[in-house]
Amino acid sequence: xxxxxxxxxxxxxxxxxxxxxxxxxSLRRALILNDIDEHPATMQxxxxxxxxxxxxxxxxxxxWLFNYGCIMRQDGKDDARTKTLQICGYSKxxxxxxxxxxxxxxxxxxxxxxxxxxxxxxxxxxLRDAKIIATLYEKKEADKQDVLDHLVNxxxxxxxxxxxxxxxxxLIEEKDG
Amino acid sequence: MGKSFYLSSVSHNALERGLSSVFDSGASxxxxxxxxxxxxxxxxxxxxxxxxxVDTNITFAPHAAL
Numbered sequence: 001x002x003x004x005x006x007x008x009x010x011x012x013x014x015x016x017x018x019x020x021x022x023x024x025x026s027l028r029r030a031l032i033l034n035d036i037d038e039h040p041a042t043m044q045x046x047x048x049x050x051x052x053x054x055x056x057x058x059x060x061x062x063x064w065l066f067n068y069g070c071i072m073r074q075d076g077k078d079d080a081r082t083k084t085l086q087i088c089g090y091s092k093x094x095x096x097x098x099x100x101x102x103x104x105x106x107x108x109x110x111x112x113x114x115x116x117x118x119x120x121x122x123x124x125x126x127l128r129d130a131k132i133i134a135t136l137y138e139k140k141e142a143d144k145q146d147v148l149d150h151l152v153n154x155x156x157x158x159x160x161x162x163x164x165x166x167x168x169x170x171l172i173e174e175k176d177g
Numbered sequence: 178m179g180k181s182f183y184l185s186s187v188s189h190n191a192l193e194r195g196l197s198s199v200f201d202s203g204a205s206x207x208x209x210x211x212x213x214x215x216x217x218x219x220x221x222x223x224x225x226x227x228x229x230x231v232d233t234n235i236t237f238a239p240h241a242a243l
């Protein structure tokens with residue numbers, strides 16, 4: 001039987017895969033990708049309104065998603081100056097795999113990402129941070145390397161810094177003795 | 178054996194409640210199988226052009242369509 005902790009870990013892995021295999025991707029970026037998939041041919045202004053994001057930060061994320069082949073842009077039907085956005089390619093496949101854990105419901109995946117955002121309490125929490133706490137949740141207790149070994153496509157020094165930051169913020173505690 | 182770490186009880190409880198709320202049905206074995214296969218892939222497949230017809234109005238990032 002797959003535990004909730006294992007499922008959380010798998011979902012995070014699929015989200016990393018959907019975002020060009022980059023664990024430094026923010027949870028916000030994952031939310032944006034999920035929103036674009038939920039609303040095919042959506043426009044940037046609509047995403048901004050739905051997710052309550054600032055234009056400048058959304059612009060950066062949309063550019064990143066486009067540059068890494070996660071989304072495509074298409075001229076609007078009524079106005080060629082407006083672009084509609086659509087998830088595509090490997091991102092679509094990986095996001096669908098993540099959605100399988102939520103019966104295909106985008107709202108639940110959004111709830112999952114927001115849950116980690118609330119718990120992490122950082123300015124810009126990443127999928128790496130989420131993976132670390134999901135792994136530790138599943139293991140209950142582990143040494144640092146054992147947790148970091150679960151991160152893929154990731155620089156050890158960056159993983160180490162992320163783990164230490166989670167200790168500093170009190171999310172992770174060291175066992176006495 | 179290095180030092181042992183664990184999630185703070187507040188974080189652990191919040192995660193426990195939240196996860197049981199979002200995962201209200203069991204994952205099938207296929208999930209695990211797909212996950213393992215995905216984990217063996219080192220880089221994302223930048224093969225969008227090979228995935229079917231491409232609408233001429235659609236713009237891809239230059240390197241993404243290679």
